[in-house]
Amino acid sequence: MAHGERLKAMTLYAILIVFLIISVLPIFWFVMVALKDAAELNSNPFALPKAITLDNIIEAWTVGKMKRYFVNSVIVAVPRVFAILVLATLAGYAFGKLKFPGRDPLFYFILIGMMVPIQAMVIPLYYTMQNLGLINTYWALIIPSLGLAMPFAIFMMRAFFRDIPDDMMDSAKIDGCGDFKTFLYIMLPLMVPAVTSLLVFEFAASWNEFLLPLLFVYEDTYRTLPLGLMYFSGEYTTNQSLVAAGVTIAVVPIIIVYVIFQRKFIEGITAGSVKG
Structure with missing residues (x-):
């Protein structure tokens, strides 16, 4: 390797290490604070803990009712993410590979949902949930966020499907596969990185959702972790x-979800998913 290329690589790695430290340091710091005794934190807030204690986490989990909020977040996030993955994958396949009347106008109409800010919809959303009797229920946290997430999810899945060669579909049809069998046995296995990327995105969005729970939930029984x-x-x-x-x-x-799916997530992100 030439001297200039070595210097360029070292500079690149140095910049990446700096950004890594900037990204990881806040997480590392609040985890260390959580493992510190309060008296030790007050005396030296930025030092490593002399003695690691789980008392703060146990107290937050039990006395602070974080266990209930954690369970509520799981109840909301799991069905929402599952429904988004199923519906967006099917819709992305339809818009990306199938031909039917009005396909493109309908797709662009769905994309309008990405352009309207959620703040412009909160008042009609609230009255809709109130008229349906869903205030202070899990459904009020699942249904609106599911609908709001679908435009981006469909856009993302359609882009991935469009990157798959049409010859694969033609070969499957020659072998006697219908559209659904082609999707299930040919297309879906190739979409694992894309589906994984969408899973990570939507799980993080659902887990961190704050505005909708703040609007639709008043009772402590249904509060999610951010609220x-x-x-x-x-x-x-x-x-x-x-x-x-x-x-x-x-x-x-x-962090756990990202670590579990990071390999496929990175494959999906680097697969040209913004094309089309």
Whole structure:
């Protein structure tokens, strides 16, 4: 390797390491704070803990009711993400590979949903949920967010399907496969990186959803982690270790999901998914 290329590579790695530190340092710091005793945190907030304790996390999980908020977030996130994956994959296949009257106008009409800010829809959404009797229910947290997420999900899946050569569909049809069998046995296995990318995106969006739970949920029984964390932080503001423990409980599931699916996620992101 020439000297100039080596210097360029070293500079690139140095920049990447700096951005890695900037990204990871806040997460590392609040996890360390969560594992510190409150007295030690007050005396030296930026030092590593002399003795690691799980008392703050246990107290946040039990006394701070983070367990209930965690379960609520799972109840909301799992069906929402599953429904988005199923519906967006089918719709992306239809818009990307099938030919039917009005396909393109209908697709562009769906894309309008990406252009309208959610703040412009919260008032009619609230009255709709109220008229349906869904305020203070899990359905109020699942149904609107599902609809709001579909335009981007369909756009993303359609782009991936359009990158798959049409010859594969033609070969499947010659072998006697219908449209659904072609989708299920030919297309879907090739879409694993794309589906995984969408799963990570939508799980993170659902897990971090704050505005809709704030509008539709008043009872503590149905609060999700972001909303519960707001009340938790207000109640335990003076105890930063407990607040950090609550934040840790809220963030760790997203990190776990990303670590589990990171390989396919990166494949999906680098597969040219913004084409088409």
